Amino acid sequence: MIESFVTHTLNGLYYxxxxxxxxxxxxxxxxxxxxxxxxxxxxxxxxxxLVFSVVGFATGLxxxxxxxxxxxxxxxxxxxxxxxxxxxxxxxxAVVESVFVRPIYERDEVYQLLLTxxxxxxxxDVMKFGWGQTPVDPGVxxxxxxxxxxxxxGFGYPSYNVIVMLVGLAVFGWLVWFFDRSKTGxxxxxxxxxxxxxxAIGVSTDRTFTLVFAMGAFFAGFxxxxxxxxxxxxxxxxxxxxxxxSFVIIVIGGLGSLKGxxxxxxxxxxxxxxxxxxxxxxxxxxxxxVMLIILLFKPEGLYGTWGEIE
Amino acid sequence: MLEARNLRxxxxxxxxxxxxxxxxxxxxxxxxxxxxxxxxxKTTLVNLLTGLFEPDRGSVVVHTxxxxxxxxxxxxxxAPEDRVEAGLVRxxxxxxxxxxxxxxxxxxxxxxxxxxxxxxxxxxxxxxxxVEGDVDDLLARFRLExxxxxxxxxxxxxxxxxxxxxxxxxxxxxxxxxxxPTSGVATREKEYVIETIVEASDAExxxxxxxxxxxxxVKNYADRLVVLHEGRVFREGDPDLLENDPELRQVLLGVxx
Amino acid sequence: MSRIPFVEERxxxxxxxxxxxxxxxxxxxxxxxxxVGIVLLFGLPFFSGLVGLSWERLFRGILFGxxxxxxxxxxxxxxxxxxxxxxxxxxGAYGVAVLAAHYDVSEGLLLLLGxxxxxxxxxxxxxxxxxxxxxxxxxLLTLAFNQVMFATVFRSGFFNYNDGLQVRIGGxxxxxxxxxxxxxxxxxxxxxxxxxxxxxxLLGMWKLINSPFGRALDAIGQDRTRAxxxxxxxxxxxxxxxxxxGLYGAFAGGVYALLRLHVxxxxxxxxxxxxxxxxxxxxxxxxxxxGPLIGGIVLVYLLEAARFxxxxxxxLTGLVLLAIVFFMPKGIxxxxxxxxxxxxxxxxxxxxxxxxxxxxAAAMRRAVDRAITTVRIIVFGVN
Numbered sequence: 001m002i003e004s005f006v007t008h009t010l011n012g013l014y015y016x017x018x019x020x021x022x023x024x025x026x027x028x029x030x031x032x033x034x035x036x037x038x039x040x041x042x043x044x045x046x047x048x049x050l051v052f053s054v055v056g057f058a059t060g061l062x063x064x065x066x067x068x069x070x071x072x073x074x075x076x077x078x079x080x081x082x083x084x085x086x087x088x089x090x091x092x093x094a095v096v097e098s099v100f101v102r103p104i105y106e107r108d109e110v111y112q113l114l115l116t117x118x119x120x121x122x123x124x125d126v127m128k129f130g131w132g133q134t135p136v137d138p139g140v141x142x143x144x145x146x147x148x149x150x151x152x153x154g155f156g157y158p159s160y161n162v163i164v165m166l167v168g169l170a171v172f173g174w175l176v177w178f179f180d181r182s183k184t185g186x187x188x189x190x191x192x193x194x195x196x197x198x199x200a201i202g203v204s205t206d207r208t209f210t211l212v213f214a215m216g217a218f219f220a221g222f223x224x225x226x227x228x229x230x231x232x233x234x235x236x237x238x239x240x241x242x243x244x245x246s247f248v249i250i251v252i253g254g255l256g257s258l259k260g261x262x263x264x265x266x267x268x269x270x271x272x273x274x275x276x277x278x279x280x281x282x283x284x285x286x287x288x289x290v291m292l293i294i295l296l297f298k299p300e301g302l303y304g305t306w307g308e309i310e
Numbered sequence: 311m312l313e314a315r316n317l318r319x320x321x322x323x324x325x326x327x328x329x330x331x332x333x334x335x336x337x338x339x340x341x342x343x344x345x346x347x348x349x350x351x352k353t354t355l356v357n358l359l360t361g362l363f364e365p366d367r368g369s370v371v372v373h374t375x376x377x378x379x380x381x382x383x384x385x386x387x388x389a390p391e392d393r394v395e396a397g398l399v400r401x402x403x404x405x406x407x408x409x410x411x412x413x414x415x416x417x418x419x420x421x422x423x424x425x426x427x428x429x430x431x432x433x434x435x436x437x438x439x440x441v442e443g444d445v446d447d448l449l450a451r452f453r454l455e456x457x458x459x460x461x462x463x464x465x466x467x468x469x470x471x472x473x474x475x476x477x478x479x480x481x482x483x484x485x486x487x488x489x490x491p492t493s494g495v496a497t498r499e500k501e502y503v504i505e506t507i508v509e510a511s512d513a514e515x516x517x518x519x520x521x522x523x524x525x526x527x528v529k530n531y532a533d534r535l536v537v538l539h540e541g542r543v544f545r546e547g548d549p550d551l552l553e554n555d556p557e558l559r560q561v562l563l564g565v566x567x
Numbered sequence: 568m569s570r571i572p573f574v575e576e577r578x579x580x581x582x583x584x585x586x587x588x589x590x591x592x593x594x595x596x597x598x599x600x601x602x603v604g605i606v607l608l609f610g611l612p613f614f615s616g617l618v619g620l621s622w623e624r625l626f627r628g629i630l631f632g633x634x635x636x637x638x639x640x641x642x643x644x645x646x647x648x649x650x651x652x653x654x655x656x657x658x659g660a661y662g663v664a665v666l667a668a669h670y671d672v673s674e675g676l677l678l679l680l681g682x683x684x685x686x687x688x689x690x691x692x693x694x695x696x697x698x699x700x701x702x703x704x705x706x707l708l709t710l711a712f713n714q715v716m717f718a719t720v721f722r723s724g725f726f727n728y729n730d731g732l733q734v735r736i737g738g739x740x741x742x743x744x745x746x747x748x749x750x751x752x753x754x755x756x757x758x759x760x761x762x763x764x765x766x767x768x769l770l771g772m773w774k775l776i777n778s779p780f781g782r783a784l785d786a787i788g789q790d791r792t793r794a795x796x797x798x799x800x801x802x803x804x805x806x807x808x809x810x811x812x813g814l815y816g817a818f819a820g821g822v823y824a825l826l827r828l829h830v831x832x833x834x835x836x837x838x839x840x841x842x843x844x845x846x847x848x849x850x851x852x853x854x855x856x857x858g859p860l861i862g863g864i865v866l867v868y869l870l871e872a873a874r875f876x877x878x879x880x881x882x883l884t885g886l887v888l889l890a891i892v893f894f895m896p897k898g899i900x901x902x903x904x905x906x907x908x909x910x911x912x913x914x915x916x917x918x919x920x921x922x923x924x925x926x927x928a929a930a931m932r933r934a935v936d937r938a939i940t941t942v943r944i945i946v947f948g949v950n
Contacts, residue, residue: 036703038842091945098937104892109703110648114849115892117842121885129879210941244714244838251707284718291711296696299704360796394798406793408786419786423798428783431774436590438779481797 007157008277009270014161016269017168021223023246023253023261024175025216031256032192032212035101036109038116040220040246041239042123043089047221048234049131050085055138055229057081064143071146075163078140078229086222093217097210105209124236135233144229164226171219172262179258188212192256248291254301263302311335312398312485312517317358317368319351326354327365328541335485335517341508342519343528343549346538347561352521353403355538356487359519360400361390372396372485394423397484401477403493403521405470409463413454413473416462418445420480444480451510452476468495472503479510486511488520492527500524504531525552525562537561587770591777604857608762612755624871625864626758626826630819631656632863633765635847636772637815639859640808642848644781646788647701647805651709652844654693654716655813657836658686659820661720664732664830667741669725675741675757678734679821686817687810689716694809698802701791710838717836731831734824741825754826761822768815773856775811784808816844843870850891852898861900 026040058081065071096119104115147159179185191198191208199205223242228234249268253260268287275283282289294301312334319327328351334342344352357363359370369386385393408416421444422428432438449455452472457465462473475491491507492500504520504527511518522528528535529549537545539561545551552558584592593601607614608629615622634656641647662682666672672681697708720726734741742748743756775781786794787801795801824830834840843866851862869887873880895902913919 091942094941094945095938098941099934100889102937107892107896110642110845110849110853111892111896113648113842114846114888117846118885118888118892121881121888125879125882125885128881207944210944214945240839244710247707247710251711255703281722282718284722285715288711288714288718292708292715295700295704295708295711299700362792362796389800390795391798391800394796400796402793402796406790406796408789408793410789411785415782419782420797422779422782427779428799428804430779432779433588433590433774433777434779434782435777477793477797 004277008273010157010161010165012270012273013266014165014269015273016266017165018223018226019242019245019249019269020168020262020265021171021219021226022242023249023265024171024258025218025220026243026246027250027253027256027258027261028175028212029216030250032188033097033101033105033209035105035112035116036247037213037216038113038243039096039119039123040116040216041241041243042120042127043093043217043220043239044224044242045234045236045239046092046123046127047086047089047224048228048232048238049127049136049224050088050221051082051225051228052131052136052138052234054085054088055081055140055225058084059138059140065146068147071143074140075144075147078144079163079167082222082225082229085225086218089217089221090214093214094210096217097213098206101213102206102209120239123239128236131234133236135235137233138229140229141231160230164230167226171222172258175219175258184211245287248287251291251301252294254304257301257303260301260303311373312359312519313371313373314355314359315369315371317355317365317370319354319358319363319365325541326351327358329368330355330538330541330543331368332536332543332546334519337533338517339511339515340517340533341511341531342517342534342536343532344519344521344536344538345523345525345528345562346544349540350538351541352538353489354541356400356489356519356521360398360487361385361388361393372398394481397482398487399478399481399483399485400487401474401489401491403489405467405474407462407470407473407477410461412459412461413465413469414445414449414458416473417448417454417476417480418442420477421445421448424481448476448480451479451513452506468499468503471495472506475503475507479514479516482514483516486516486518488518490521490523492522492524500527528552588774591774605766608765609759612758620868621872622758623754623826624868626754626761627823627871628864628867629761629765629860630823630826630863631844631847631867632851632860633768633819634816634844635851635859635863636769636856637812637819638844639848639853639856640772640776640784640812640815642845642853644776644784644788645805645808648706648845649709649812649841650706650838650845651693651711651713651841652812652816653836653838653840654709654713655686655690655816656820656823656840656844657716657720657832658689658813659683659817659822660824660830660835661726661732661820662686662817663821663824664734665726667734667736668727668732671736673736673739673741674745675743675825676760678741678825679818682821682824683814683817686820687814690810690813690817691806694806694813698805698809710841713836713841714838717832717838720836721832726832729832731829734828734830740828757822757825764818768818769856769860772815776856780804846888848898850888850898852901854897855900858898858900862898865899 022040022044025043026037029035029037029040055078058077059074062074062077065074100115100119104112141160144160144163145158179189187198187203188208188211191203191205195205198208224234245268249264250261252267253262253264267290271286271290272283275286314330314332317327317330318325344355346352354363358365364387369384372383372385374381374383383396385396408419411419418441421441422438425441427438427441449458452475454469454472454476457469462470465473471491471494475488478486478488488507492503495503507518508531529552532549535545535547535549535551536543537558544561545558583595585595585598586592611625612622615625634652638649638652641649659682662685663678666678666681672678693709693712697705700708721729726732740753743753743760748756783794783799783804786797786799787804791801820835823835847862847866848859849862850866851860852858866884869880869884873883877883891898
C-alpha cells in the first residue's frame, strides 16, 4: 500500500515535471505577450520529433554502454543531444513570433486564437512532412535505465524518471533565477507590467517578446524531448492533450505565474496518477474538475498575478 | 426622498466614507451639489447610493409617497439594475456609453430599458412608439439631433459627456446622481452642460445630486450644497455658506488665509 | 401602407424593402441572395454530385454551422468567447444516442426533441455558473465544463467509452414522421426537415438580434457597467443568451447523431470541436448572421475532404485561416461587400491590381526581413 502510494506519487511528480516544462512556456507567453498560444503543444511535439533525429545521430557516435560509468556517460550524451534538439526551437519560436504573432498583438483576442490555431495545424503537417505518419522512438530508454539510481529511492523505480524530475527541477530553478535575478529577466518582467513604460526607458518590446516566445518554445520542446527519450514515442497528435492540460495548470496556478505553473503542474500530475491508481474512470476529468473549482472560487488562481511574472 | 443613513465604506486602511447621513429631495426636484477636495469620498458616496459598492455599515433608504402616506424602502444590497427601477439613476465621471452604437441607439437602448422592453422580441422598428418619442425629445433637449447617427466612439469628449447624461435622463429618473458631468468639458461649454441638466430636471421634477469642482457653477445653480472632507460631511446648507467661511475655504482650496 | 408593393417611405426617401416579418425587411440585393441561398439549400442533394461535392459532408458542415450560428450570438453581441460549445453539440448528439440505445425511443423527431431539451438543460446549468465571467476566464470556464463532460463520457460505461453509442433500436435506424425509410429516403427526409427548421431558426435569430433584447445584449457586450446602470440585469440576460446559444448547438448535435447513427466522444464533445465551432464563426464572418453557417460548411469541408485531395490538408486549412486573420478579418460573408466594391474598382482601373500585388509583395518582404533579422540576432547575438 505505502509502496504503491509512493510509486504513484512519484509517477505523478514525474508527469507533473513534464507538464511543467510545457505549461511554463505557455504561462510566460501569456503573461508577457498576452497571447494564449494554441500552437504551444505542437512545439512540444516538434521537440519530441527533433530529439529522435538528434539523439539518434549522437548515440550513433558512442558505443552501447557496458558498465555504470559508461551508462552515465551515455546519459550525458543523451541529455546534451536533447538540449541541442530543443535549442533548434529557439530560432523556430523566434521566427514564428516575429513573422506571424507580432502583427496581431493589437487585434481582438479571437484573431489571436485563430492565428495560433492555424499555426497548430501547419505545425502538424510540417512534422508529418519531416517524420512521416508513424510514431518514432529514439530507443534509448532501456539504456538510460541502466544508470543505477534505484538504490537511492530504496526500491525499484526507473532511473529515467528520476533524471527527468531532476531536469525539471533544474528548469524551474533556472527560470526563477532568470526572472528574479538576471537583468534580462527583470526587463522582461518590466515589459509585462507596463509596455509603454518599458518602451520609454529604451527597451525594445519587439526584442523582448521574441525572446519570451523563443524561450517558451525551447522549454516546450525540451519537455517533448524528455518524453521522447523515455518510454513514450513521438507522434503527430501528441501535442493536443498536453496543451489542454497546460490550460488547466496555468489556470490553477494563476495566469502568468511561473510558481503557479510549477505547483499547478505537480498538482495535476499527481492527481491524475492517483486517479489511475484509485479510480481510473475519473483520471481525465479530475484535472478539469480542479480547474473548475479554482475558476469558480478563486478565479485569479493560487498565485494569480494577471500579466506579471512571479 | 433618497436618504443615506450612517454610511461607511473602507478600502483597506482608508475610510473613504465615514458615517455619512444625508437626505436628497425633501423638496422634490431640488438641485444638490456635492463639493470637496480630491479624495473626500464624493464618488464613493455616489457609488454607495447607486449600488456599485455595498457599504460596510449603514443603509440607503428611499421614501415614496403612496396614497398620501410615506412608504420607506431600504434598498441597501439591492442590485444597481433594480435601483434603476426604483428611480435611482447615475452618470459616470469617466464616460460609459455604448461605443459601437450611434448616439440615437445609445439613448434608445436606455429608453427601452425605462419601458421594461429589453426582453421584448418585437422588432426594433415595429411600433415602440413611446420609446421613439422619448428618444426624439431627449435628442432635441440635449441638442444631439445633428449627431444622432454618429457612432459614439467617434464623438468629441463634450458630446460624449452630454450623451452619458442624456442616457441617464432617458431612464426617467426620480433621483439623478451625476459624477462630474462637466469634467473635461471646455470651460465655455460647462455652463451649457449644467444649463441643459437644470432645464431637463426642472421639466421632470428630478432631484439631482451633482459632483462638481467649478465653484462658479455651484454658486449659480445649487439649491443646496454638501461639502465632503475626509469621508465626512463637513458642511451642508445654502450655497451662501461658501461666503465668509475661512475654514471651508481652506478645505476646498487648500490655502490658509 | 405604401401603394407600390415593397416600397417604404422613410425620412422622405423611398426604399425598396421585402418585408419578412413585422418591421423587418430585406434590401433587394439581400432578398435575391436569400432566395439563391434557399434554392441552393433545397437543391443541394441534387446539385452537389454534379460539381463533385459530397452532399452528406455538406450536410455535416451545415450542422456545425448551425452550432456556430448559436455561438455567434455570444461572440458578436455579448462579446464573449465560448471555447466550450461542443458541450451542447455533444449533449444533443448523446441525447439522441442515449434515448435510442438505452430507452428504445424509435421516432427520430422525438429523439431530436429530447436532444434539444437535454442540450438546453446542459446550457442552462453551465450558463448559470459562467454568466458572471468575462474575457479569458469565460473562455477557460466554458472549456473546463466542456472537458469535464468529455472526460466523463469518454470513461463511462453508460456512454460506452470511446466506442460511443449506436443510434439504433434493435438494429434498426429510427423512423421519421412515424415511417421507416430506405437509407437515401431517411437521409433526404432528415435533410429537408433540418433545412426547414434551419430557416426557422435563422429567422428567429435574425428577429432576436434586431429586437430590444438583442440591443440589450449588444449593450452588455460593449459596456457591462453601463448596461447594469441603465437597468439591464446583465447576468440574467447573458444566461438567457447562453441558453439560446446552447439550444442551437444541441439541435445541430441531435441531427448529427440522427445522420451518423453512431455517436463517439471525439468528433462531438472534444475541446477541439469547440475550437472549430468558434473558428467557423470567424471564418464565415462573425459580424454577420449567416456567416457562421457558411464558415461551418467551408471548415468542415476543408478538414474532412481536403485529406483526399492533398497530403498536407492540415496545412491547407491552416493557411486558409491565416489568410482570414491577415487579409479578411471580417470573414467570408463579412468581406463580400468590400470584395465586391474592390473588384468593381479594379475593373475600372486595372492598374490597381498591380498595386495590390506590390502591396502583398511588400508585406511578405517585411515578414521575411523580420524573420532574417530575428535569426541573425539569435545566431550572431547582434542586430
